[in-house]
Amino acid sequence: MLMPKMGESIMEGTVLKWLKKEGDKINEDESVLEVATDKVDTEIPSTCSGTLKKILAEEGDVVKVGSPIAIIDSDEENTSDNGLDFIDEIEKNFEEVKEITYQKSDTTTKKIKSESNRFYSPLVLNIATRENISLDTLDEIHGTGENDRVTKYDLLKFIEEKNLVYEPKIETSENNDVEIELKEGEELIEPDRVRKIIASRMVESKKIAPHVTSFVEADITNIYKTRNEIKETFLKENKFPITFNPIFIKCVADENDELVAFAITMPSFSNALKKIKGKVDLIGKLRLLYAKNFNSKGSLYLIGVRPDFQNKGVIAILFNELQKFYNKFGITEVETNPELIENTAIQQLWKNYENNQHKNRATFTKQI
Numbered sequence: 001m002l003m004p005k006m007g008e009s010i011m012e013g014t015v016l017k018w019l020k021k022e023g024d025k026i027n028e029d030e031s032v033l034e035v036a037t038d039k040v041d042t043e044i045p046s047t048c049s050g051t052l053k054k055i056l057a058e059e060g061d062v063v064k065v066g067s068p069i070a071i072i073d074s075d076e077e078n079t080s081d082n083g084l085d086f087i088d089e090i091e092k093n094f095e096e097v098k099e100i101t102y103q104k105s106d107t108t109t110k111k112i113k114s115e116s117n118r119f120y121s122p123l124v125l126n127i128a129t130r131e132n133i134s135l136d137t138l139d140e141i142h143g144t145g146e147n148d149r150v151t152k153y154d155l156l157k158f159i160e161e162k163n164l165v166y167e168p169k170i171e172t173s174e175n176n177d178v179e180i181e182l183k184e185g186e187e188l189i190e191p192d193r194v195r196k197i198i199a200s201r202m203v204e205s206k207k208i209a210p211h212v213t214s215f216v217e218a219d220i221t222n223i224y225k226t227r228n229e230i231k232e233t234f235l236k237e238n239k240f241p242i243t244f245n246p247i248f249i250k251c252v253a254d255e256n257d258e259l260v261a262f263a264i265t266m267p268s269f270s271n272a273l274k275k276i277k278g279k280v281d282l283i284g285k286l287r288l289l290y291a292k293n294f295n296s297k298g299s300l301y302l303i304g305v306r307p308d309f310q311n312k313g314v315i316a317i318l319f320n321e322l323q324k325f326y327n328k329f330g331i332t333e334v335e336t337n338p339e340l341i342e343n344t345a346i347q348q349l350w351k352n353y354e355n356n357q358h359k360n361r362a363t364f365t366k367q368i
Helices: 086-092 094-098 122-130 135-140 152-161 193-208 221-238 270-276 282-293 314-329 344-350
Strands: 012-018 031-036 041-045 050-055 062-064 070-074 249-253 259-267 297-305 333-336
Touching: 122 135, 122 152, 122 193, 249 314, 259 282, 259 314, 270 282, 270 297, 297 314
Parallel strands: 297 333
Antiparallel strands: 012 031, 012 062, 031 041, 050 070, 249 259, 259 297
């Protein structure tokens, strides 16, 4: 019985649990063991009826696809020409078979120079470099991606067919004897297999994929000037300084200075984001800055009112403050977030304004 292939990119599996013991009778298609891969945990059925004579892979062993994991004495008699029993022959030579592994060449790994007219992703080039696959060999691989581009799975399939194994090198800390001090109520739990795989893949991703941090700069000169004009007066009246956030967030408090309502709004960046298509380069930054400072359209993100203050004129106070904000920045049109069509209460907020519904969303269910 061999370790079956359970996916195009899966090249090994971990034996989780044997469901049968040596000597047990097994029917064809009856589950014999549980195997775990990077993608799925599944039960492996027997390929024939017979007796489980010997277990070759213990629980916890990582076995390559196609390697023997058990010997099943089939109900049918199988004899070889030289008179030796087939099972005895396999068992006799199993240690030799078990020691056969496909290792990468010991030659020095050289970085592939991408001098081909064909495009290869950094991930494909990284794997090819680790496996000492030349650029000429890459050019011969048939790609299944767009415009015949070679994908990661095309390369892994090629490596598998050439009897190679892609084993990413993951650096681990050599100091594993660090003593961890647990606080009261804390418990140290060893991660399960899935968590270990996730942790391994996260570390591997740092080696394969580029990790960057992007920054978006915004010119808030006008906000800064306005804050400087009112900050002293605001501090004397309220006993705390004004921050930049109230420019975009309006709040209402009761006589005990407890929050009873708020509104979050700002100039709309929708058109600017559509034009730059998500690219925050120099032109993209200029468009976002222009949308912030010279925009006639605003986005009303969220309004919240405490239940015991609803229908008591708090919304009118919020809208009055928002109107001052809109007038100051030249905003004449505001778009709200999606509203449920049966939410008549929220729709009543716009009855004193010219309004129209210009987008409609719907969801459907289908019996399958």
